[in-house]
Amino acid sequence: MEFNNHITITLTINGEQQQVSVPPMARLLDIIRNKLELTGTKEGCGAGECGACAVLLDGKMVNSCLIPAIQANGSSVYTIEGLAQKEEFNCLEHSFHKKGGTQCGFCTPGMLIASYQLIKDKSSPNREEIRQAMAGNLCRCTGHQKIIDSVADAIEQLTKSPEGQ
């Protein structure tokens, strides 16, 4: 049967090398969620519009629903589960919690990926730059204000203490 053809993909997920066998049309998102059971990465639209499936692919934020599995072969991927283990995450996590940056929570892992990317890229972005950086991630609950507040707060904390602690 045509459906039984699978391809083998090797990739480093959250620092650990993994080999998975998937249908040729599988997306990076399918590998992450269905094969590796890392369900922090969500499918919100399947069309690269909402950012709920955002991950870091070789250090750059991508929508994993738009990345064919084959393209991820040989790459390094960080999902929210991996990010949550990193030291810099503490500060973001604390700020999102304190400032009300999560409501229903479905967009939240993607928001954290986007804000992590931002603090890596820019040392002290202003509010407008934060809005720009988060514009690829949709949230229907918060009206974005408390997400922007959360990121701004994290940046303020990081500026005070470069270790983020």
Added chain:
Amino acid sequence: MQEKLRREGLAKIRGETKYIDDQSWPHQVIFGMAIRSPVARGTLTAIEFDQQIDWSDFCIVTPQDIPGKNRIKMIEDDWPYLAEDQINHYGEPILLLAHPDRQQLQRGAAHITLQIDPLPPVLTIEESLSEQEIIWQKGNTFKSYQIKRGTTESIFSSGDYQIFEQEYRTGAQEQLYLEPNGVVATFDPELGVTIYGSLQCPYYVDGAMATLLNLEKDKVRIVQSPTGGGFGGKEDYPSILAGHAALLALHSKQAVKMIYDRKEDMAVTTKRHPSRTKIKSAHDKDGKIAAIQIEFILDGGAYATLSEVVLSRGALHCFGPYFCQHVQIDAKAVATNHPPNGAFRGFGAPQSIFAMERHLDLVAAKLKLTPEEVRRVNFITKGQSSCFGQTFRERVDYHALMDIVFEQSDFHNKQQAFQKYNADPSNPVKKGIGFATFLHGSGFTGSGEDYLASRCTITARQDGKVEVLASSTEIGQGKDTIFTQIVAQELKLPHHQVVIAPVDTSIVPDSGPTVASRTTMIVGNLVKQAAAKLRDQLIETKFLASNYQPTQVAGAIKNYLAQHDTLTINTQYQRPEGVAWDDQSYSGDAYATYAWAVYLAEVEVDTLTYQTRVTNFYALQEVGKVVNQILAQGQIEGGVVQGIGHALYEHVLHQDGRMINNHLTDYIIPTSIDTPPIKVIFEEWNRQYGPDGAKGIGELPMDGPAPAVINAVVNAVGSQVYAIPMLPENLMEAMQS
């Protein structure tokens, strides 16, 4: 401070929360789907299965396989789980299919042919009203209401007043919770059917499953999974999705998973009702309303769903916070061949309030008065009665509310500054400022709360903790945190000593649905009463001293339970004294209390591209007690942005009854760069109802933004706009005409 943070917040931030599609199952789960109608209206004559496919691998369910009633249990008995022969909307489910392999499932679906004789669909309110085609029972009207006070006609014909008449429209809107609808159904001959899913109202689904499957109530169990947003979109719809999955589970004897992708979710689930409102009003030279007639019509879609109650809320809210002796409101929900419209935050009120608040600005312009002047002469105050006969007994002071917003926003100075700015013809950008004054009733309308008779339980546990059992769902609004706060405060307990029971109908009592801005005010009050009784019981039985310390509660509970079997308190809703509503005459206290609000928007309109940007927003509301500042602000900010979306971006585009922009590429919701800074201001004047006086706030913020934003646009460009969404092309048309 730490204690008031969202209880489940860290798990959500770390991506640990398991939504329905994230959960793993002990047994094999097969995948289900509905085969749907490709036309808006027709007669189904045959279903053909391609003989090339080995159908023995599939589970197939048709209406003949339904053991109970093929009707979704709601207000009317008209909405089938699977169409029988008449097809009434695009995407209507006709049969169900399940297979262990998703790709095989899709392949199977592609080999089923539906033979349908098409019929002419009814696709507008006007077509429905004409009744040239009858598409619902004996007429096309689901429900109508009339509110009548005084004699409007004699005022209109007196010749003493200036009369203004205008029609307003609002479009359909998708709830767009980020997590699409999804359920898993399991069936066990002993235990019956269990539904796990993303949903707002477990007991709605519970009742629906019992009727569909002809099962005793104890053979139906509904478990809410963490829910990625609802906004009304998971109020009625999960009953149909759960029904489909349950039918497939029953027939396949396997667990069945049905998770919609975004396209299916947007194409077939309920939307906000599109509306048409005609307002005719008579005014004296100061703008005072001498008489007003409002005709408010909703497009309900193909089945009655919740249209009746959406209509009722829309009708009761449409005249807003104003007083007049001569008022007539005629409200009607009509059938069309669109997919059924349903609940969406605000529930009819955003539609009718848009019309009223736009109309007052139009009247102001025609009378050469300011929007402020026209409102100030018409506000209702404490002691006056509404057009539906409710005398407001609490502090209702819109003059004070307006003063606060105007001061905080520097309204009068900005108005002048914008006028000056706009006078420069070389600058294509025009600035505007506008506002809306409105109210939103807390809890179910009229006798609704009496019929619900919601219950809540609090029980002391062996480990010394206190557990809250209620069917209210956490859908992002912060219910778990609010209930925890209420119990902790009442018992003087640290928050970690309070446990919120999982929302599972085999465990929790029916606290009513999580809708209608009712969870904190109505159910929260039941929680508070139960916590107080539990504390009093411990004190009366001398396990606690009356001046106890928080650290002593756990020990007291353990000691109590060493001597008694249980310590469980049940509470049930009782209508507050002095609140009365009469269903027959449709009059009285429509809601025990209301949130009173003034919202103000500033906009910039580019008159070359006709694009509008909301640059600043002020949201002031009197809400009784604010239980949790951060959560309450979050509710308001989120609602405001959904309202801005309704006003400027969100356009459900139908073609032949089908939504053709059913994806996020073409259905635009505001992003972080479309969103203005929002200043949220709470006043806490009236604390008569709800826990410590907390009123409902969930829906309120949806009502005011659209009229405030469009009033600001009109202020900027001088052309009148009567419909939303107002896309750039609509504004261009308005400015060129």
